[in-house]
Amino acid sequence: xxxxxxxKVKTGLAQMLKGGVIMDVxxxxxxxxxxxxxxCAVMALERVPADIRAAGGxxxxxxxxxxxxxxxxxxxxxxAKCRIGHFVEAQILQSxxxxxxxxxxxxxPADDKYHVNKNDFTVPFVCGAxxxxxxxxxxxxxxxxxxxxxxxxxxxxxxxxRHIRQVNDEIRWISNLPKDExxxxxxxxxxxxxxxxxVAELKRLPVVNFAAGGxxxxxxxxxxxxxxxxxxxxxSGIFKxxxxxxxxxxxxxxxxxxxDPRVLAEVSRDLGEPMVGIDISTIRPEExxxxxxx
Amino acid sequence: xxxxxxxxxxxxxxxxxxxxxxxxxxxxNCLQVRRAQDLQEIxxxxxxxxxxxxxGKLLKQFNLLDEIKFQAEQGMPxxxxxxxMILMAKEIVDSNQIRLGLxxxxxxxxxxxxxxxxxETDLEVKGIGTTRAVxxxxxxxxxxxxxxxxxxxxxxxxxxxRENNMLATAFHPELTRQKEIQEYFLQMI
Numbered sequence: 001x002x003x004x005x006x007x008k009v010k011t012g013l014a015q016m017l018k019g020g021v022i023m024d025v026x027x028x029x030x031x032x033x034x035x036x037x038x039x040c041a042v043m044a045l046e047r048v049p050a051d052i053r054a055a056g057g058x059x060x061x062x063x064x065x066x067x068x069x070x071x072x073x074x075x076x077x078x079x080a081k082c083r084i085g086h087f088v089e090a091q092i093l094q095s096x097x098x099x100x101x102x103x104x105x106x107x108x109p110a111d112d113k114y115h116v117n118k119n120d121f122t123v124p125f126v127c128g129a130x131x132x133x134x135x136x137x138x139x140x141x142x143x144x145x146x147x148x149x150x151x152x153x154x155x156x157x158x159x160x161x162r163h164i165r166q167v168n169d170e171i172r173w174i175s176n177l178p179k180d181e182x183x184x185x186x187x188x189x190x191x192x193x194x195x196x197x198x199v200a201e202l203k204r205l206p207v208v209n210f211a212a213g214g215x216x217x218x219x220x221x222x223x224x225x226x227x228x229x230x231x232x233x234x235x236s237g238i239f240k241x242x243x244x245x246x247x248x249x250x251x252x253x254x255x256x257x258x259x260d261p262r263v264l265a266e267v268s269r270d271l272g273e274p275m276v277g278i279d280i281s282t283i284r285p286e287e288x289x290x291x292x293x294x
Numbered sequence: 295x296x297x298x299x300x301x302x303x304x305x306x307x308x309x310x311x312x313x314x315x316x317x318x319x320x321x322x323n324c325l326q327v328r329r330a331q332d333l334q335e336i337x338x339x340x341x342x343x344x345x346x347x348x349x350g351k352l353l354k355q356f357n358l359l360d361e362i363k364f365q366a367e368q369g370m371p372x373x374x375x376x377x378x379m380i381l382m383a384k385e386i387v388d389s390n391q392i393r394l395g396l397x398x399x400x401x402x403x404x405x406x407x408x409x410x411x412x413x414e415t416d417l418e419v420k421g422i423g424t425t426r427a428v429x430x431x432x433x434x435x436x437x438x439x440x441x442x443x444x445x446x447x448x449x450x451x452x453x454x455x456r457e458n459n460m461l462a463t464a465f466h467p468e469l470t471r472q473k474e475i476q477e478y479f480l481q482m483i
Contacts, residue, residue, distance in 0.1 A: 016308055018311070019305070097408045256307060256352055257328065260328075
């Protein structure tokens with residue numbers, strides 16, 4: 001009997017994406033550029049996070065036509081975003097045959113208390129997290145992959161670094177606790193106890209963990225990989241830069257050769273203008289996307 | 295012999311750490327392969343699952359494509375899973391993507407559909423028996439010729455092939471706790 005939508009099948013695709021770069025694209029043409037540059041998947045969107053931030057208003061799931069055009073343009077996996085808690089957008093994306101759903105803080109949340117019950121779906125989900133408790137709550141709801149939230153659309157890697165360091169710190173803390181202290185630790189983390197036990201044993205998250213939210217250069221990608229991420233999401237960083245094809249290709253190479261400074265030096269050369277960055281302190285707290293999620 | 299054997303796992307992109315863990319648990323040494331000179335240190339090579347277009351591009355850019363082809367011709371055992379199987383095929387339906395082109399097989403990519411159609415199942419393998427097989431956006435083989443021998447089929451589609459020193463599986467033995475396929479590959483060394 002063939003078993004579809006099992007946890008192994010859902011987490012399995014994330015494992016296949018590891019060591020790769022997932023790129024935000026808004027058209028079939030951009031999707032082709034991303035695939036040719038070596039992206040291991042693309043995220044189909046109507047606008048990249050930098051444009052969502054600039055436009056303001058309510059950001060929603062992309063038009064299915066845009067998503068389907070992108071799905072037809074490439075052979076690599078295609079992901080798409082639904083709003084936090086918007087399980088109907090998720091149902092629509094699943095019916096389109098999307099390969100992964102990102103329940104994303106980049107879009108305006110549809111629910112101020114609850115996330116989607118991702119265990120209800122055959123399609124796997126990725127969710128953002130700023131700390132271990134948030135990551136384990138999302139996994140408890142059925143997320144098969146986690147990414148740092150960072151601060152999307154800023155081209156500023158500082159928040160993504162803060163989030164992976166926070167997760168790593170808490171994993172080290174949990175891993176060194178005697179078993180009789182883990183229930184209280186789970187209470188402090190606001191995380192499911194069974195998952196806290198798993199993390200203590202594995203000394204890592206039980207699912208794949210990518211970096212996202214502010215990665216703009218090959219060096220940024222290698223930094224996140226050296227900090228222990230399994231792969232890279234690049235949102236605005238590629239198609240908001242001067243030479244997207246070349247930058248995309250360089251970030252792909254930097255994600256594979258993240259421990260080889262000579263290769264990193266080579267692929268960092270002559271990339272043209274990077275996206276214009278934003279200092280986090282200039283974004284008012286209520287406008288920070290990372291605060292979305294419960 | 296297995297204790298002294300070093301198996302390389304191509305580490306361009308994909309699930310190479312899972313293969314490394316499985317091979318080590320069988321008692322062999324393991325080396326992540328990212329540079330052409332790494333091929334001199336190994337007795338066999340695994341090409342993991344991941345994205346075949348991503349890996350093909352990096353193999354060419356970092357001059358590993360011809361080196362791996364050369365080692366294959368010299369008889370080095372090579373095993374490709376999923377994307378690795380695609381890279382080893384001489385023929386890929388509707389694609390001109392970069393490949394190693396080592397095996398006399400014609401392969402269809404994403405042949406079972408998209409991720410919602412990915413599945414796991416029990417699979418009967420010739421000479422090995424029943425194994426748990428995980429198929430993730432998997433390809434299958436439409437045609438084999440020459441020395442290529444079919445080792446397993448699922449619902450009439452070919453999913454495992456051996457050709458002399460080369461082995462290819464459309465599924466992912468590295469995602470299960472079973473070790474039969476790893477043991478079979480180590481016997482090829």
